[in-house]
Amino acid sequence: MDLTQEIAQLGPWFHNLHLPDGTQTAPNHSLGDFPAFKWKHIQNYIPEDLTGWRVLDVGCNAGFYTMELAKRGASVLGIDVDPHYLRQAAWVARQFGLDDKVEFRQMQVYDVAHLQEKFDLIWYMGVMYHLRYPLLSLDILSQKTTRLMVFQTLTMPGEEVAEIPNDIEFNEREVMLEEGYPKMAFIENKLAGDVTNWWAPNHACIEAMLRSCGLKVTGKPDHEIYVCEPDPNNQNSTHTWNSSELLSATGQAWQEAVAAKVEGKNRTLTR
Secondary structure, three states: OOHHHHHHHHOOOOOOOEOOOOOEOOOOOOOOOOOHHHHHHHHHHOOOOOOOOEEEEEOOOOOHHHHHHHHOOOEEEEEEOOHHHHHHHHHHHHHHOOOOOEEEEEOOHHHHHHOOOOEEEEEEEOOHHHOOOHHHHHHHHHOOEEEEEEEEOOOOOOOOOOOOOOOOOHHHHHHHHOOOOOOEEEOOOOEOOEOOOOEEEOHHHHHHHHHHOOEEEEEEEEOOEEEEEEOOOOHHHHHHOOHHHHHHHOOOOOHHHHHHHHHHHHHHHOO
């Protein structure tokens, strides 16, 4: 069986990968040379030498980004829920001779909470708006990010960012209607024919959510794409979390976290 026959047998393809001999996996993609045209915007925001970096590619699909990062020397774990894409990704890795640099697992993004490791770089593109629990995914991934996160999501139109008071009075909620206030639209039915397109945050909402996860935006390579890193000056943002809620949502023991919170509150009251 020649290469084109193998590609056809593994199809359909959502990633158009340019294999070492020049053969493409999806040359007639409806989006064009996808996702290579996105990578062209992002590549200069990522260190050229990723030797020693551990990378997580969330929603890796057929592994385009996994391969590009592995080519730079990273050790990459690609995860996806769809075994069809994981078969493609494993095959692609063999074509590039990168089997020793990459690993693929069938996982939900929420399962990352149970991994006993952190990652220098988390690649999180094209996934969040498909999730029923979007902020939970960001909470989990931000806790696993040590250097960089590349994040992309479907968005509402507009780049406006309103100046938001630190504390909004209960009877002054009309400020939430202002242009540039952080908002996320809920899509009850379909968007672009896809019933799994659930959310479209605006630009202000994305920046606010990232800040609330202790991340700061350091670059915006293209529309809807954000490069961010842990912000040591904004770690207090995560202190407002109910940690027991996150533990419970990810199937972990949470009772001790509640006990510690109650004990801390009681100490404050008795001072």
